[in-house]
Amino acid sequence: MKLSSSMAYSSADEMMFGTAKYPVETKRGLKIGGGHVIPEIVPHPRPGSEKTIKTLLREYERANGDALERCVIVGHPYLQVENEHVFQMTHNPKWGGEIAAQTARQMDDYKEKYGLISAYRATVADLRKPDMVGMRDSDYTREVLESFEECAKYADIISIESMGGKEIFDHAIIRNDVGGLLFGQAVLGGLDMEWMWTQIVEIAKKHGCIPGGDTNCAEANTAMFMAGGFISKDVPHTLAALSRAICVSRSLVAYECGATGPSKDCAYEDPIIKSITGIPIATEGKTSACAHSDLCGNVIGAVCDLWSNEAVEYHDMFGASTTAVFTEILGYDVAAMNSSIDLGYQKEFQACLINSDRYRGPHGFMLCPDNAWEIGKAVVDNNESLYVRGKAAAVKCGELMLGDPNLKLTNFEKESLEAYMKDLEALPDKEEDFIDLSLKKYGKVKGFKPASYGL
Amino acid sequence: MNYLTDTSNIFTRYDLNIEVAQQGARKVSGDEILQNVADFVINGDEDGIADVVKETLETKTPMEVINDGLISGMNEVSRLWDEGIYFLPQVILSSDAMNMGIAICEEKMGRSMDKKGKVVTHTAEGDIHDIGQVIVNALLNANGFEVVNLGADVPVDKVVEACRTHNPVMVTGTALMTTTMTAFPKIATQLKRLNLNIPFVCGGGAVSEEYVTGFDMGIWGKEANQAPGMAEDALGGDEWQAMRSKWNG
Numbered sequence: 001m002k003l004s005s006s007m008a009y010s011s012a013d014e015m016m017f018g019t020a021k022y023p024v025e026t027k028r029g030l031k032i033g034g035g036h037v038i039p040e041i042v043p044h045p046r047p048g049s050e051k052t053i054k055t056l057l058r059e060y061e062r063a064n065g066d067a068l069e070r071c072v073i074v075g076h077p078y079l080q081v082e083n084e085h086v087f088q089m090t091h092n093p094k095w096g097g098e099i100a101a102q103t104a105r106q107m108d109d110y111k112e113k114y115g116l117i118s119a120y121r122a123t124v125a126d127l128r129k130p131d132m133v134g135m136r137d138s139d140y141t142r143e144v145l146e147s148f149e150e151c152a153k154y155a156d157i158i159s160i161e162s163m164g165g166k167e168i169f170d171h172a173i174i175r176n177d178v179g180g181l182l183f184g185q186a187v188l189g190g191l192d193m194e195w196m197w198t199q200i201v202e203i204a205k206k207h208g209c210i211p212g213g214d215t216n217c218a219e220a221n222t223a224m225f226m227a228g229g230f231i232s233k234d235v236p237h238t239l240a241a242l243s244r245a246i247c248v249s250r251s252l253v254a255y256e257c258g259a260t261g262p263s264k265d266c267a268y269e270d271p272i273i274k275s276i277t278g279i280p281i282a283t284e285g286k287t288s289a290c291a292h293s294d295l296c297g298n299v300i301g302a303v304c305d306l307w308s309n310e311a312v313e314y315h316d317m318f319g320a321s322t323t324a325v326f327t328e329i330l331g332y333d334v335a336a337m338n339s340s341i342d343l344g345y346q347k348e349f350q351a352c353l354i355n356s357d358r359y360r361g362p363h364g365f366m367l368c369p370d371n372a373w374e375i376g377k378a379v380v381d382n383n384e385s386l387y388v389r390g391k392a393a394a395v396k397c398g399e400l401m402l403g404d405p406n407l408k409l410t411n412f413e414k415e416s417l418e419a420y421m422k423d424l425e426a427l428p429d430k431e432e433d434f435i436d437l438s439l440k441k442y443g444k445v446k447g448f449k450p451a452s453y454g455l
Numbered sequence: 456m457n458y459l460t461d462t463s464n465i466f467t468r469y470d471l472n473i474e475v476a477q478q479g480a481r482k483v484s485g486d487e488i489l490q491n492v493a494d495f496v497i498n499g500d501e502d503g504i505a506d507v508v509k510e511t512l513e514t515k516t517p518m519e520v521i522n523d524g525l526i527s528g529m530n531e532v533s534r535l536w537d538e539g540i541y542f543l544p545q546v547i548l549s550s551d552a553m554n555m556g557i558a559i560c561e562e563k564m565g566r567s568m569d570k571k572g573k574v575v576t577h578t579a580e581g582d583i584h585d586i587g588q589v590i591v592n593a594l595l596n597a598n599g600f601e602v603v604n605l606g607a608d609v610p611v612d613k614v615v616e617a618c619r620t621h622n623p624v625m626v627t628g629t630a631l632m633t634t635t636m637t638a639f640p641k642i643a644t645q646l647k648r649l650n651l652n653i654p655f656v657c658g659g660g661a662v663s664e665e666y667v668t669g670f671d672m673g674i675w676g677k678e679a680n681q682a683p684g685m686a687e688d689a690l691g692g693d694e695w696q697a698m699r700s701k702w703n704g
Contacts, residue, residue, distance in 0.1 A: 129608065174544055356465060
């Protein structure tokens with residue numbers, strides 16, 4: 001695998017929502033990154049519906065169907081539906097395949113009857129918990145790969161939220177250990193993704209399906225949600241931002257293995273990924289408050305190509321079912337973005353999105369297009385190894401946070417960040433030295449098996 | 456692109472307004488040697504604590520080191536966290552240091568120190584999102600409880616069997632997904648059938664108060680940091696009904 005060595009965009013100024021350097025087109029003609037933003041709705045089944053394939057099929061038939069119907073009711077021209085597998089859908093690979101097939105039939109019907117252009121993304125659940133199974137050889141590993149096979153027959157796009165390095169990350173994030181984040185996220189995560197994504201891309205090719213992308217939900221999002229809002233005391237926001245920068249090293253691997261995007265919505269690292277790869281990206285912000293809270297509700301949409309809601313459990317609201325309601329909200333959000341594009345006001349609209357959250361907190365700041373591009377540039381300029389580029393991303397992110405006086409940090413956040421920068425500086429230059437050091441330091445972390453990563 | 460410097464009409468940085476002034480830790484011991492042990496805990500110095508504990512054991516008994524150095528230091532860490540001065544990682548690092556010190560003292564004593572009581576913890580079957588449980592384990596441990604850690608993706612029967620075998624003061628369940636939290640009422644039903652009247656604290660991700668208080672024995676845990684307080688209540692003899700009315704609703 002060749003590590004990325006150049007930027008897709010020569011400056012952040014070229015990056016805009018709705019347009020990607022390398023757009024993709026789905027089976028029913030949905031162009032993602034082709035000039036306009038597309039809403040992506042993610043329904044989640046109610047507890048209890050996962051008991052049998054019959055009840056789950058019925059749940060998704062209604063949840064996905066309500067979303068398609070609402071597009072027709074209010075006139076949204078395009079929609080992508082994503083189903084993130086619940087455990088049972090991947091544990092029983094045929095289940096995920098049957099749900100994909102059912103949704104594909106619904107989408108064909110809506111296209112034929114109304115002309116609605118839609119696409120389906122199947123996101124397989126990564127059942128492999130690193131401290132519990134061999135990542136490359138376990139029943140769960142086989143189920144994950146089989147599930148991709150089943151879903152790729154019917155879905156437009158396949159994706160995953162892979163778990164490599166999670167055992168080290170969990171140990172490190174609650175111990176203020178930025179070196180542990182680098183080892184877990186950049187090195188182990190990247191090695192696992194290379195192993196996994198080589199196979200996913202092959203499966204997608206075999207079935208004429210698009211290999212979408214990955215997300216560091218299991219790690220960088222854990223850090224971001226632990227950092228929380230303005231009253232949480234779990235993890236410093238500055239550490240969460242460094243974790244986000246580090247994860248670029250591993251999330252990029254999917255595209256280096258042949259994935260083409262669209263990336264996953266919960267990959268908040270996506271603006272950085274887009275700056276490097278030019279692939280279309282999915283993002284989520286204010287519209288994902290139904291699933292979780294973040295401090296980048298608008299800015300994260302500044303360069304998106306799909307605009308998502310993360311996940312909403314299917315149940316009734318005053319206005320209709322949740323999936324109908326959130327499809328309407330997402331569709332109107334992108335209608336405003338797309339109007340700005342067609343009016344030629346997109347730069348002004350983008351400036352509003354960015355200024356809303358640029359200084360709300362470290363995450364919103366680092367994900368502004370200018371800073372995202374700078375971090376991306378540090379990654380490609382240091383493409384010697386997964387470790388070296390992850391460390392370069394973290395250092396650049398830290399420099400940006402410390403270098404802009406308008407980004408206010410509490411004393412604790414600032415002191416923490418200065419300490420992380422010293423920790424980063426003290427780490428070895430070479431990946432092999434860093435791995436040797438890490439194997440000694442983390443060898444006793446519960447469940448860590450170097451062989452899971454080919455080490 | 457223009458970036459606004461006055462954002463007061465866009466958002467309010469409440470974190471800047473409420474930041475607690477940094478304060479030093481209080482002294483916890485009148486004995487200089489034991490205060491030194493406590494300081495290693497307060498500073499979360501896992502690398503250095505082994506040497507200082509071994510040195511202290513030359514002049515103090517293991518129980519003195521544990522009670523007046525290690526645990527006193529950890530109590531001060533809890534206070535600093537409660538007052539918003541410490542963040543979670545500082546608490547975890549202090550807990551690691553305390554545990555290392557206790558292990559050395561136990562080795563010298565030739566037996567384990569008495570714990571307050573057992574708590575069985577697990578993450579629901581089909582769910583591998585266990586960082587909430589990891590934090591609960593660390594906090595319970597730091598507060599003197601023995602944690603029977605069943606890990607993640609734990610079948611219902613295994614949780615019930617652990618409760619039968621260990622007779623804990625409390626059992627906890629963590630789940631991120633709504634489709635895995637359905638294991639919780641199954642566990643509660645089996646515990647009830649076996650007449651194991653153990654408070655069952657459930658929390659994490661999408662686990663709601665409404666759901667957990669919908670079955671007998673269930674008590675909703677909003678945050679991981681509530682776990683030690685809840686365990687203290689259970690240890691003090693509170694049954695699940697009393698705990699539910701205190702912590703929920």
